[in-house]
Amino acid sequence: MDKVYRKFTENTLIVASHNKGKIKEINHLLAPFGITAKSASELKLDEPEETGETFIENAELKALAAAKASGLPALADDSGYSVAALNGDPGIYSARWAGDHKDFALAMQMVECAMQDKDAQEDDERAAAFICALTLAWPDGHVETFEGRVDGTSIWPPKGSNGFGYDPIFKANGYDRTFAEMDCAEKQKISHRADAFKQLVNACFKAA
Ligand code: IMP
Numbered sequence: 001m002d003k004v005y006r007k008f009t010e011n012t013l014i015v016a017s018h019n020k021g022k023i024k025e026i027n028h029l030l031a032p033f034g035i036t037a038k039s040a041s042e043l044k045l046d047e048p049e050e051t052g053e054t055f056i057e058n059a060e061l062k063a064l065a066a067a068k069a070s071g072l073p074a075l076a077d078d079s080g081y082s083v084a085a086l087n088g089d090p091g092i093y094s095a096r097w098a099g100d101h102k103d104f105a106l107a108m109q110m111v112e113c114a115m116q117d118k119d120a121q122e123d124d125e126r127a128a129a130f131i132c133a134l135t136l137a138w139p140d141g142h143v144e145t146f147e148g149r150v151d152g153t154s155i156w157p158p159k160g161s162n163g164f165g166y167d168p169i170f171k172a173n174g175y176d177r178t179f180a181e182m183d184c185a186e187k188q189k190i191s192h193r194a195d196a197f198k199q200l201v202n203a204c205f206k207a208a
Pocket of ligand 1: 019050077078079080081092094095130163164165166167179191193
């Protein structure tokens with residue numbers, strides 16, 4: 001039997017993130033649905049500690065914390081960069097590899113150094129993916145969660161200045177430019193976040 005998802009029938013949603021890059025992309029994805037989106041940073045909601053061991057656990061704990069604190073449905077994304085040669089690292093620790101100063105030039109350098117330590121030189125040894133768990137949570141504790149991904153290659157040196165995080169070192173399969181060389185609309189056609197978002201829209205935003 002097909003899973004029955006709870007429908008989103010409200011018109012206001014909290015975007016449970018303090019990351020400007022993510023908020024911009026989520027607002028871009030929400031724009032066609034006429035939903036008023038407020039971010040957790042606008043509402044000065046506390047950021048819970050990410051104690052989960054998976055993207056899904058972290059997305060659910062962030063969405064639930066924001067939904068319970070605001071009394072409104074909340075959408076949270078937990079995402080990261082996963083490099084096959086590094087057994088999936090930095091993975092759920094992607095933000096933490098950039099340190100307190102959110103230095104992603106350093107984080108990208110750390111990824112590259114770790115790959116060189118593994119002698120990962122050829123394209124087929126440099127497989128990487130962005131993964132995104134997206135949770136819609138309601139104040140009564142109900143959650144709906146979806147996972148999206150985009151596969152590609154980790155390149156060096158970094159290229160491009162759009163986007164955020166690890167975008168300058170990621171080329172999606174079939175593309176010859178990095179995510180940081182694409183504009184927001186182009187990236188959102190293929191990104192991990194857009195993939196998870198499509199699943200959410202089909203399950204929760206469309207009439208049964
Ligand atoms: P968190 O989900 O807040 O724990 O952090 C996710 C981290 O993964 C971000 O800070 C980025 O470093 C990285 N990340 C997630 N999505 C993207 C993306 O679309 N482009 C580049 N980096 C990303």
